[in-house]
Amino acid sequence: MNILDKIVIDKRKEVDLKKELIPIDIFERTPYFERKTISLSKKLRTSQTGIIAEFKRKSPSKSVINNTVNIEDVAMGYEHAGACGMSVLTDEIYFGGFLDDLIIARENCSLPLLRKEFIIDEYQILEAKGFGADVILLIAAILTKAEIKQFSELAKSLNLDVLLEVHNEEELHKSIMPSLDMLGVNNRNLKTFDVSLETSKTLSTLIPNDFVKISESGISSIEAIKELKPYGYQGFLIGENFMKTNNPGASASQFIKSLL
């Protein structure tokens, strides 16, 4: 069994258990639920750099990336650095993240926040809104076309932006629909962990221009961004390259400065 299948099996158990413990209507009564969300896709359309900086403590491909920095400092640092948005991993088992990270990030910066999660249930979308997210991620590899439609339409009705992630042509064809705001191409194969920027290049021409295009994963240099921009990418999701340093905010700042 590949890692993605394992993650989805564990996620199903986690969500089913949570549903028993925490009724879904609680999220609608949180202060964040009424909050006016910030659109990442709108911001990316006019951004000079398009950097979406991620908070990620560990990953199945790298185990520990950073166990010492705290999310308060990183959220403030990313905003100060001029990032366009922030991505927060909320999966605990495989990525060492927590839902509370989302709230802490929300309290410490005013960037649009992406809940980086394996979403397989509507419950997680209401939860995302209740914990201060502005954007949800939907991963085509783990969802049917009907689920992508159902989940993205629910997110839109809650004023959340939707980033749909693909890794190949088949996933892309299955996914294109008007309820998505951004199309992300993951340069990392979530089943094998192989990374190649070529994935973004080959898929770019197949993505209609009405979606903001985002290149995700394995981006570690200014050259990579310069290489990808001519293919129509306006967003660049970067995690490890910032998180592996002692001061992710400062590394993001340096990176963004040299892009301008």
Ligand SMILES: O=P(O)(O)OC[C@@H](O)[C@@H](O)c1c[nH]c2ccccc12
């Ligand atoms: O750390 P990187 O290589 O810069 O990658 C960031 C981000 O793209 C990656 O964390 C990611 C992309 N899609 C995902 C889906 C689930 C979990 C994680 C991810």
